[in-house]
Amino acid sequence: MTARALRVGERAVLVELDDGPETEAFHAELLRRRAAGTLPAVREIVPAARTVLLDGVGDPDRLAAEVTGWEVRPLPARVGGAIAIPVRYDGPDLAEVAGLWGVSVEAAVRIHTTTEFRVAFCGFAPGFGYLTGLDERYGVPRRATPRTAVPAGAVALAGPYTGVYPRSSPGGWQLIGTTDVVLWDTGREPAALLTPGTRVRFTAEASATAGRAAGGAR
Numbered sequence: 223m224t225a226r227a228l229r230v231g232e233r234a235v236l237v238e239l240d241d242g243p244e245t246e247a248f249h250a251e252l253l254r255r256r257a258a259g260t261l262p263a264v265r266e267i268v269p270a271a272r273t274v275l276l277d278g279v280g281d282p283d284r285l286a287a288e289v290t291g292w293e294v295r296p297l298p299a300r301v302g303g304a305i306a307i308p309v310r311y312d313g314p315d316l317a318e319v320a321g322l323w324g325v326s327v328e329a330a331v332r333i334h335t336t337t338e339f340r341v342a343f344c345g346f347a348p349g350f351g352y353l354t355g356l357d358e359r360y361g362v363p364r365r366a367t368p369r370t371a372v373p374a375g376a377v378a379l380a381g382p383y384t385g386v387y388p389r390s391s392p393g394g395w396q397l398i399g400t401t402d403v404v405l406w407d408t409g410r411e412p413a414a415l416l417t418p419g420t421r422v423r424f425t426a427e428a429s430a431t432a433g434r435a436a437g438g439a440r
Contacts, residue, residue, distance in 0.1 A: 223248065223294045227286035234277045235286045242354060242382070243296070245272050246342050251294045252276075253419055262288070269343040269418045271352070297340070304338055304421035307386070309377050311426055313397035315365070319379060322362050331426055333360065334398065339384055339422040344414065349388035349406025351416035358382060368394030375401045377424065384424075386416075399424075 225248065226238040239245040249269040255261035262285050265278020279285050311331045320330035339355035356379075364380045369392065372378070376387045378395035387393060388405035405415050416422065 223292075225290045225292070225294075227290050229282050229286060230275070233279050233282060234275060235279055235282050235289070237274045237276065237289055239272050239274070242271060242342060244294075245269060245274060246340065246354065247294050247297050248289075248292075249274050249342075249418060250297055251292060267418075270345070271343060304423045305415070307377075307401050307403050307422060307424050308427045309335075309399040309401050309424045311399040313377065313399045315378075315396040316398040319362055319396050319398055323360055330398070334384075335424050335426050337423075339424070341416045341418050341420045341422065342383075343418050344416070346385075347388055347391060347406075349414045349416065350385055351405075351414075351418075351420070351422075353384040353416075353422055354382060356382065356384065362396050364394040365396060368392055372397065373400070375403070375405075377401055 223244050224240050228236045228238065230236045237248065239248055246269075249267070252261060252267050252274065256264070256267075263278075263280040264276045264285070268275040268277065276285065316330065317327055320327045323330055323333070325333070333356075337355045339353040341351040342354045344351050361382045362379050371390055372387050372393035372395075374387055374389045376397050377399040378385050378387065378393065378397050380395040385395060386401060386403070386405055403415065406413055
């Protein structure tokens, strides 16, 4: 793993990694060390696609020098304890995604529901997690023309990521299903159901019918 640490302001360090898997592994290592009490004082850990920001650092120079020398193990394929999110696979883009994958709609649903995902980082909207886990051959492009309104609970794909829209908003991801699970609730602690490092599995609701998705509007 190649890590580059940069000072940000007086109390923060930005760690740059080469790719998404390295970033996720480094973030997991930070959480492991914090849980074990071996991580120097850090107020907040904020992962992104290829960086991790450490804010509220007691000694930024020392931490920056230390983290670049860590030996970070790759993430294990499965660690258990995943949150289950039930989905109606009725999205208007499901048939198109299946076509891009070169499989049937039923097989596309099976691929999605047999994959264990991990929240790599959050952004775009409160409660929106960027989930990794699908094999790279299942990456799909964003829509050429974004929708002006995507409903809350829409389960969507773009590039290597799966995401669930926590509220209605414009969006250009490929919509494959819908869930009633609340992703963002200010009355809950924490408000976000999906936080970086969380493991997730999607389950197909019994009432969902792939045939409906195959004839959906685009």
